[in-house]
Amino acid sequence: MPVAALSSVSLTSAKRKDDGADQSGSGQASVKMLKREDAPSLTYVIHNLPKNVKYSKIESFLSPYQARAIDLQKAYGPLRLVQVELATAAEEAWVFAKKDGTKFHLINSQLPRFVFLRSPQQTQADIEQLPAAFAALPDTILFSIFTYFDYLSRVRLSRVCQKWRGELGRGRTAAKRIAYINYTAISKVPTFPKFRISSQLTHLIIRVKSYAAIKALKFSISHHILPAILDEVWLAVKYIRLLNCQLAIGATVTKVSRGGQTTTAGLFEQVTSRRQWKLTIKCSEVLLQATDRSATWMQSLIRYCATANLLWPYGMEQASWLNSCLGQIRKNDPEHMQTIHNHATSDFAGQYGHCPYLLAPAEHNVMLAGRRLNKLDLAMVAGYVQLANKSASVTNGRYLDYAFSKKLLLPPQLMPDTVHFDESFPAHKALAITFKREVNIEA
Amino acid sequence: MSTAASSSTSETIAEPGLKIKVSTKEGEVFELDEKVAKMSQVIRGILEDLGEQNGGDDSVLPLTQVETRIFRKILVWLKYHAGHDKEEAPKAEEDEIIARFCEEIPEWDQKFLNVDQAVILEIMLAADYLDIKKLRGLCCKTVANILKTKTVEQIREMYGIENDFTPEEEEEIRKQTAWCEDEPPRQGSNH
Numbered sequence: 114m115p116v117a118a119l120s121s122v123s124l125t126s127a128k129r130k131d132d133g134a135d136q137s138g139s140g141q142a143s144v145k146m147l148k149r150e151d152a153p154s155l156t157y158v159i160h161n162l163p164k165n166v167k168y169s170k171i172e173s174f175l176s177p178y179q180a181r182a183i184d185l186q187k188a189y190g191p192l193r194l195v196q197v198e199l200a201t202a203a204e205e206a207w208v209f210a211k212k213d214g215t216k217f218h219l220i221n222s223q224l225p226r227f228v229f230l231r232s233p234q235q236t237q238a239d240i241e242q243l244p245a246a247f248a249a250l251p252d253t254i255l256f257s258i259f260t261y262f263d264y265l266s267r268v269r270l271s272r273v274c275q276k277w278r279g280e281l282g283r284g285r286t287a288a289k290r291i292a293y294i295n296y297t298a299i300s301k302v303p304t305f306p307k308f309r310i311s312s313q314l315t316h317l318i319i320r321v322k323s324y325a326a327i328k329a330l331k332f333s334i335s336h337h338i339l340p341a342i343l344d345e346v347w348l349a350v351k352y353i354r355l356l357n358c359q360l361a362i363g364a365t366v367t368k369v370s371r372g373g374q375t376t377t378a379g380l381f382e383q384v385t386s387r388r389q390w391k392l393t394i395k396c397s398e399v400l401l402q403a404t405d406r407s408a409t410w411m412q413s414l415i416r417y418c419a420t421a422n423l424l425w426p427y428g429m430e431q432a433s434w435l436n437s438c439l440g441q442i443r444k445n446d447p448e449h450m451q452t453i454h455n456h457a458t459s460d461f462a463g464q465y466g467h468c469p470y471l472l473a474p475a476e477h478n479v480m481l482a483g484r485r486l487n488k489l490d491l492a493m494v495a496g497y498v499q500l501a502n503k504s505a506s507v508t509n510g511r512y513l514d515y516a517f518s519k520k521l522l523l524p525p526q527l528m529p530d531t532v533h534f535d536e537s538f539p540a541h542k543a544l545a546i547t548f549k550r551e552v553n554i555e556a
Numbered sequence: 557m558s559t560a561a562s563s564s565t566s567e568t569i570a571e572p573g574l575k576i577k578v579s580t581k582e583g584e585v586f587e588l589d590e591k592v593a594k595m596s597q598v599i600r601g602i603l604e605d606l607g608e609q610n611g612g613d614d615s616v617l618p619l620t621q622v623e624t625r626i627f628r629k630i631l632v633w634l635k636y637h638a639g640h641d642k643e644e645a646p647k648a649e650e651d652e653i654i655a656r657f658c659e660e661i662p663e664w665d666q667k668f669l670n671v672d673q674a675v676i677l678e679i680m681l682a683a684d685y686l687d688i689k690k691l692r693g694l695c696c697k698t699v700a701n702i703l704k705t706k707t708v709e710q711i712r713e714m715y716g717i718e719n720d721f722t723p724e725e726e727e728e729i730r731k732q733t734a735w736c737e738d739e740p741p742r743q744g745s746n747h
Contacts, residue, residue, distance in 0.1 A: 250677065254684055257692070261700035272708045272729050275720050 256280055576603065577616040580624040585616055586631065592638045597687035622682045629675075630682055633668055633691055640664075661697060669698045 259280055262270065271281040576593040579585045594600040602617055619627065661669070669676055680695035703711060712719055721729065 250681070251684075254680060254692075254696070258696045258700050258703070261697045262704065266700075266704045270703065270708060270711065272721075272726070273711055273719075274717050277717075278721075278729070 252280075578627075579616045579618050580622050580627045581620055582624045584624045584627075586627065588631070588634075589638070592631075592634045595634050595638060595688055597689070599686065601687075619686065621685045623678070626675075626678050626682045629668075629671075629679060630686070630688070630691065633665075634688070636664065636668075637690070661694060661701075665694050669694060673699070673702065 259267070259277075262281070267281045271278040574590040575587045576590055576599065577585055577587050578593070578599065590603075594603065599617060622630070669679075676695050676698055680692060680699070683689075683692040683695060706714065711717065719726070
């Protein structure tokens, strides 16, 4: 590799050539449009030129030190600039090719003082030095770069290394604030009609993957911003289908008593369909407190409660809530009450007859439904429930008797210590004997 | 070899009004218009410290950390923005943050920074040294935009960052951040 030959190239001639380039122009129309100032690097020039442009065509746009490449061309004959392969903190590597395909790697190091050729292997070694430029950035600058990350990127890129994690993690509070500011700023723009959300908000949320919006939401709630914001954020999040965000909104909504109704009702649909039962309950509580209660969603809620398999762990809580819900409907929407009541109780009891103690607070409704619908199974369950609650009455005896005849027995732990017994229903006594429990029979 | 620096020790930039001379790391001297020079808070500070002394004499402000080739680029940026930017009142912190996230990089600046990453980093370092906040911010934003498009593994590979997490830690973090690995939303889909 004739390094010496190249390094002995006269700088003066290269400089002169470069200086004269502005007047000489170039054969390429696209090149002519560029001035040296507008071509801050060779890379830029190359990217804006047609492919396979001759190196000589762009020489006029080279800075003085770059113009030395022209001398390379003089030494080796016509060369084509294939690409700028890399640039380190101090070097740029240009790859030139001769007509026969032979490639030359030109490194400009400590420009403009010297130029020399290196082998491709050496060039590769230089490429590997590239990371050092980034790794050597002072923390202040590195952390400044981080401040331009949206929340999602902060979280995602915190996996790079401990240092990044420490900084990106610490910045979460700031990110929350940024998100809030973002949100409040863009919520003022006109609404995007198709989705009933602002296009700016959509843009933001898409860009930041919603989590910033969630943070904004939480922040806005803590600052008593109108529930309408919740609705808008909800719609935006729903639009981009981010379940995590939806749930996060839901969790937020449940902490406030005046969550937006669109948000809450929409969230309700989501969480019920995904059997997020706890969230459903909380969401429902919010809706119960809303001024404009809709019997429709409440009905669907109750039906969900009745059919979901996730009821078990939250049985008592749910049952308590169900009664509250029914009470609210009774007060506010009597027309729907009966329908809701019927559906709720029948579905509810039918599904959970095997764990009757769950139904305790609602047993009366269950029993009523069973009677009304002439479903002995339901009524029987109600009887079990009353029995379990030590309030079995004579009237339920027939259901217990029925249950006994069907060998649908109470679990032993649910057997009451005392049973109000009606002699006309010997099943009571039989039940007690079956489970070897002492029964005080009151005539 | 070093004739370049010595042979072109002074590059005059013809501007009316007060001229400020600065020298780069290589010793190359640039003569700047006062308005352009004062876009650097460092130069502005020096000039203010010097007071009246700086007018008319041949004193040269040494910018020992800035290479000539980078300074040339910065000079291009300074001159353009000195001529095009309006005087802006200092922004409130909130407005600054909003701008940080909501404003796109202007087209001219995009073209200006359409260079190799290492060059951007150098410009950023120089802008930091010269305390040119806007340019520094532009570089930071550009680099951040590049980083945002990369995966964690790509970033480690590109920049030679060692993964110093234990496998357990990494797994834990991966779980914690799983939610943000969602696919990008499909544009135009109905909900």
